[in-house]
Structures are given as structure tokens and as C-alpha cells.
Amino acid sequence: MQSLIKSSLDSMADQHQSLNCSFNTVQRVFAANIEQATQKLSEQSLIEYYKGAEFLAKIGQGDALSIAFLKIMPWVGEFYGDGSIQKIVDFTYQKISRTPNKGAVEPFLNSFIDVVEHTNNAQLDEYLDLIEYHLSKTTFSVHGIHDTHTSPSLIAILTNMHLLLEQLEFEGIYEWINYGLKYFQDHPERQEEYFSLSSADSKAVFQRQRKGLLFSDVEREINLFQRALWKTDFMYAPYSPNFEKLEHLHPYLEDSVIRLPDIYEPLNGIDACKRYMALVAHLIVHHQFTTKIVADNVSPQQRFFTEIFEDARVEYLAIQIYPGLKNLWLSLIPIVDEFDCDDKHQSCLRHRAIMLTRALLDKNHPYKNQIILDYVEKFKALMSAEETRTLDSLSLGLGYLIKTRSASDTLASIYFENTEVTYRDDNRSMWLFIEEFDEEDNIFEHQKRSEDDEEGIEVIPPHYYDEWDYAYESYKPDWAAVYERLHSHTNASKIEQILDKHSTLVKQLKKVLDLLKPQNKKRLRYQEEGAELDLDIALRSVIDIKNGSPQPDTRINVDFEHDSRSVSVLLLLDLSESLNEVVEQSGQTILELSQEAVSLLAWAVEQLGDNFAIAGFNSDTRKKVMYYHIKGYNEHWDDAVKARLADLKAEFSTRMGAAIRHGAHYLDLQQSDKKLMLILTDGEPADIDVHDSKILIQDTHKAVQEAQQKGMYPYCISLDKKADEYIADIFGSHYSVIDRIESLPQELPKLFLSLTK
Amino acid sequence: MSDFDINQFKIKLEPLYETQSNEVELYTAAYNAKLPVMVKGPTGCGKSRFIEHMAHKLDKPIITVSCNEDITASDLIGRFLLDTNGTRWVDGPLTLAARHGAICYLDEIVEARQDTMVVIHSLTDHRRELMLDKKGELVKAHSDFQLVISYNPGYQSLMKDLKQSTKQRFTGMDFDYANAELEASIVVKESGVDTNIATKLVKLAHATRNLVGHGLDEGASTRLLNYAGTLIALGVGVKDACNMALICPITDDAEIRTTMSGAIDAIFD
Structure with missing residues (x-):
């Protein structure tokens, strides 16, 4: 029966030696591909293949469509089955070619290379629906009912299809598309930018839709895990592997910071949290047992195998202490078929390596290769010794490479499939390069340089907060970057002088405080x-x-x-440029008056013993919102705090929403019945990268609502005489406007006391 | 009162106790000199067990009072009770021990209010006497009487700390969890699991103790290890037993539980 079909196919191929098409170029491609097509496609699909290629050559768009079609469709037809090629041809003609989007046909056909790889064979319709959805939303007409303008972003989205399908579910892609449509439907350039995944918010929305478990969701668990088992306290810096596709990133531990992927999916039945545990465990045992050895005289291949023995050695040592780690690690090390790699045509370096990796750790490994078995024995003998060193791994690695070296190792075609152990690092920590190489890829370098931190302080990674966009009624993800710092300090005596100056007020306050204490x-x-x-x-x-x-x-x-009082208070100070204005009546700047007021308030709160923190903020666009800690909740009103308060400086703008969110984050961690957030500001929220003043006002309002939902009580003290125009929109009824700014030092502590009575 | 038998407070069976260093000699010396003793250490590390062990070894009765917030001075000293004929004095545990010559062990003394604690002062210095003010009697302490208190520094907070005037009436003995090997052998003896399991249980306990101050107030105690061991010896699965006896009691924090279940998986293969 089969031979019958085969022969009929053969005859058909003979019959159509030349396609019914007058492009010579198409004919050439056809000739090159027909053999493959005949092998892959069923009779039915093969007919669709012929018809499609002929049809596409005749719709007046030159030869490119048919060429792309001929090259790709054999795989598509084989994967999706009969009818699929016809469906794609119809779709191409009806939905793309007859609309203003003609130019996108070729990228559309080409996208199937990735689509076949990342979908299952029932998902063709889903993919076509997705493209149709995007088209219908982005192709538009200025006048009349017929679409006249091309979709600005179809080609962009098609070229990124491999990333989208690889990282997201269809649901996630729709979410991502919808976000882009919502914001950039009427803005062709930015639409294209968004859909080509090159703008920051496009990436941020994309990240959010990814499948898998975000590291930040299990950070505490992992942190406790390393502390519980090794008493270590390494910090983390997660990286996103997706946009740096070209450089393949590995985790590593350097300068007491663990770099790891920011998202993991379950693998081989190991859930993502466990995968992070496996990774952290591996890094820490390296840190524990590996000593640096000089790399300069060791070739990359020698290093490669040395690393395998070293990985096995440290893991062996760790398993002696925590035997359960063995099963965890084993289930993450792939098993390959021993004879899967043909060393005549391929470099089998990685294939040999992964077999060895498995064999060194797994007693029940399936491999029969004598050299592997020999080296497993040597490794066992080594590990039974009292003490082992990284240098022992080097000698094993060198020996193994010599025994197994083959001429094909240098071939360009490398057996790569299933040879990666995802939880292992790149072992940079075990090599010491005496000569300087530029090999190390420090992907975090750009973050360090990006800010002009004159003082050269170690940069704490920023916290990202969403920002509310009232016009679109949705959050812009990870929009504002908040950097936190300890405020600089100077001489604390300035604050003492302020308190002396207000000694009568201090006495008055004391009376009120005494009354307040008994609750x-x-x-x-x-x-x-x-x-x-x-x-x-x-x-x-x-x-x-x-x-x-x-x-x-x-x-x-x-x-x-x-x-007893159970109150936590956060005083959030606006430190924007406008505070440098001089108040006529007193001859002091607003900043100085604020300083005085805050000193008195801090003194008063200290008397009451409430849990109290002071922080200041300003912003220089959404990329740099600074949040200064002036007094922490656990600190007392002592010289260190006074010294920081004495050094207050006013500069830049007022992006209040992000600061409130960051302050709320810390206030929320306090354990008390009442949480009060006092915001002292002299004007409306504003920043130089926002032109619509309403955006930041609405965003601040949203931030206030978020804080209220968490059980906090935000209260604003405004020094802006014109505050009535907007302040109620932000804080509802929870605000006071102090018209006589010079009276602030008296008013602020009184206001606080009346609020907490 | 004459028919009162203090010997009922003697410990009949020898309590199992593994000596860690020279604490037995130190305690014996303190007892012979009738010096009050304060034993410090984390929950479940064997403080009470040690005192019982010593009472048995010295063949002295021991009266244990577990202190709590509501305990008052009269709960320790004694009080008048109304009965059908009028009133009757009843000795409290401290008076009993002083009158008849027993070791009085005040367990977790910081739990008691500070005004309660001061009644022990006169018994702990050179006077060795107790004034029963309501009854108008001065009880001279029996020559066998000794006062022992236990005290968990882990609780230290502003509210719950001993006054210096109280602290400085005692000699102190520090207790901590036994070293890993010894602790494992205690678990073996108490619960009947094999050394391998016991060693791993101890490792897990160490993992929890590393988290003290990072979401845990105290790590798993030797007592909990014994519970876990007992469950395992009865055939409960190792991981279930660890969860039930070691993890569940010490924390309600879901993230710590995830971490600890990861640690259990890492320690037990």
C-alpha cells in the first residue's frame, strides 16, 4: 500500500517537474525543495503545496512570496496536517494581501519557522486568530469605511514571534498586545517601537506575562534556605535572559552576590522553587570548597572538563553533609543517549561532558564507555581520600581530555541538544586570570554606570513601582525607579540649636505630651x-x-x-527644589522651616515613644526617584539622626506617588495598630518628564488609596497656598494647609499630637 | 502539718541526662554550699531535666513551680483559707520547700511579675528565712533547702527581664543545645531511632537554629527532636514526622515552611 502511494507521488513529482509559474527564481527554489516536500507531505497536502505556490506567484506581488512559501510549507504541512497549507494560503490572501498590509506577507510566511517550533499541532487556528486580531486592531482608515493605512506594527510583531511564542502562552500574548493597543493605537511610531519589543514598557509588560515562577516571589524562601543550611547571607541580582538571547547567560556568584535567572519554569518534575534551591546550593558549595586556580596556561577545552570534575567534587562533598541534594541535582542533569552523537560530523565535546557529568554523580548511570567508567573510578578513589583540592579536579580534567580528544572536537557543528545543566554556574569563581582578559561578561555593569553617583556609593538596586495612568485607567508597569539611600550627614549641633531656639515651644509641647501620655x-x-x-x-x-x-x-x-500607644509614624519630606524659596516673613527658606518643624516633631514623638521614621524624597524623571532615609524606625532621636536632618538639601522635582508607595512598603512592615504616614510638601506632585500635571496628581491619589487599603492613614501637610485646587483630589479630607509657613514649627507637632490623640 | 511527707517529692526513676561538661560537679558544689542557682538556656535544651537529674542524684525532694503571669506572692508563700471553722493557713510551694528541706525549682521565672519575684529575696541571701507576714511567722530554711530558677535569655525584652537585684542573688549556669554528636545520641536514647536518622534530625534542628532572628524566635529544641524521633520509631514517614514535630510547632510562616521543607529534602535522601 505504502509503495503504491509512494509511486503515485513519484509520478506526480515527475509530472510537475516544472511548476506552473513563469518566475525562474521560483522554479529554482521549487526544484531545490520538491524532494523534501514529497517526503514530508501527504498527497492531499502536496496538492495544496503546488496550488499555493502557483497562486501566490500570480497575485501580483512578485516572486518573493512563492519562494518563502516553497521553502517553509513542507514543514508546516507536515506538522499541522492536511488542509493547513490551504488555510494559510487563504488567510494570506484574504486577510493580509488584500489589505493595505501587503508588505507583511513575506514576514508572515517566514514566521511559521518559529510557529511550528513553539506551538502544538492543534494551535494553527489560534495563531491565525492572533494575527487577524492584531491586524484588525492596527489597520485603520482615516476617512471612510475601508482600511487604508497599513498596520504599523505587524511586521514588528511577526519578527519577534519566536520570542513571544517561546516565552508566553497565547493568553499572555493577547495581554501584551492589548496593552500596546491601549496606549499606542494612535501613535504609529511608538506602536512599532512597542511591538518590536524595544521600548522599556513593552519589555516590562512582556516580562510580566511570562510563564513560570518569578524569583522575587520566592526570594525570602531561598534566602532562608541558604541561611538555614550554610549560614550564608549572599545577596541576589536576578537577570532576565530573554533580551540578551545572543549571549547565553549562566548564574554565578561573585562579590557576595548571586546572579540568577529572574524566572524559572518547572523542569523534569522539579518545581521552580526547588530549582532555585538547587542552583543556590550549587553556588554555595562552590564557594565553600573551591579554591581559585590559575587559568592562564589552561586551554578552554581543558578548563571545560576541569570544571566538570570540580562541579562533581564540590557536589560530592555537599552530598556527604546533605544527602537529599543528590536527588534534587540528579533530576536536573539530563540523560543523553550514549551513541547519539556522531563524532565524524559533529563535535561531541558537550555530549561527552554531559555523560561524564551524569556518571560522576549517578551510580546507576546507563553509560558503558570504558574511559568514562575509568574516570568515574578515579574520581571515586580521589573522593575517598581525606582531603581533596580544586587542583585534583584539574589533573582529572586534563587527563580525561587527553584520553578522549578527537579531531572532530574543533568542528563548527557542535552537539548541543540536552547537554546543559541549568542549575550550574559558569565557574568563573574557580579561575584566576593573571593576564587581563575581557572575557567576563558583566551584564550588570551598565546599571552601575547609568547613574551619576558622584560619591561612588555602592548602589542598591532600585525598586520599581507601577504608576497609575488615569487616561488609560491602568497601571504602567515598573514605571518609576526608586533608589534608596541613607541621607548624608553633617554637624548635629545645628539641630540642638534649633531646639534651644524653640525652648518655649518645647515647654508647651511637653505639657501637651504629658496630657497625652495616659491613654x-x-x-x-x-x-x-x-x-x-x-x-x-x-x-x-x-x-x-x-x-x-x-x-x-x-x-x-x-x-x-x-x-500603651501602638502607633507607627512615617514622616515623608518633600525635598524638591522649590523648598529653597525664602519665606518673606521670617527670612528663612522653607527647607529651614521644615527642618525646625521636623526637629520639634521628632523630639515630641521620641518623648511619646512611638515607632517613628523620617524619610525624604525627590525625583529627576521616572528613572531616578530618590528616597533618603533620615531616621529609621529602630533608631532613636540621637546624634546620627540629627546629623542627617541637619544636612537636608532641596533639589529636583516631586514624584510623590512612587515615594508614597516606597514609604508605604516599609510602614506596612511595622507591627502596630495604627500606621500614620505624614507627608510634608510645598507643592503639587510634578516631574520634568510629565507634562500633564493631572497624571501625577491622579497617580499620587492612587498611591494614597493603596496605602489606605493596607490599613495606613496617609495625611498631608501642605505649605502650598494654592493647594486647595488639587489637594482634596489626592488626599480626600486628610490634609491641612498651613498658610503661614513661618508657623510650621509650631503647627507640625501640634498637628501630629491632635492626629494621634 | 506534722503528717506532711516531703519525700513524695523525691524523684523515683533516674531521669536520662547526658553530661555535657562539668555541670554536675558545679551544681553539686553549689548545692553543698546551699547557693541559689540560676540555669539559663534556650527552650527545650534540658534545663529542667538537669535539675531533676541532680535532685535524683543527691536524693533530695524537688518542688517545681511553673511560673506564669498570674502567679502572685501568695501562690508561692501560702495563704489563709476560709473553712467552716474560720480560717486555715496553707503553705505555698516555696514555704513547703523551705520548711521541710527540698529543692524549690521556679521554672521560667521571667514569666512571673516582678513584684512576685521579690518574695524570694530573703531566702536567697545570708538570712535564708521567709517571713509569712499574714501569719506572723518567720520560717527558717531547712538545711537541705535550695532555690533554683530557670531563665530563658531568648525572651529578653524590656518587659520580661530579671531585675539586677534578683539576678545578683544567684550563681549562674549556662545551658545550650548539646553538640551535634551528643544531641544525636540523646535522640537515639530517648526515641529509639538509629544514629543515622538522629544525626540528620540534629542537622535539621541546626538549620532551624540558623534562622533565629530571621523569622524564627527559637530553633527546634532537643525535646522536639525527641518527639520527631519517637514518631519515626513508631513508623511515621521521616518527612511527615519532621513536619509534624519540628516545623509545624515552631512557625506559622508559610515561607519559612517552604524553606524548611526544602531543607528536609536536602538533608534526608
């Missing part, structure tokens, strides 16, 4: 000694006695205790 009284029952007799209990005891009970309760009194 609600709490009744303490069951007291042996107390203020009053608790009649209920006393009666019960008398009855017990009458009944002859030997142990009546003698705690028949009730006493009263002052309830």
Missing part, C-alpha cells in the same frame, strides 16, 4: 490587690467557701492600667 485605661481583672473590689469574682469566691471548696479564688479585685 485609655485598661481594666485588669483577677487582681489580688487592686483599686476596687470586683463584685462578680468576690461573690463567686464566697460561694466557693460556703460550698467548702479548699481553694477559693482570692483575686477578687480589679485594677486599671494605662493602655
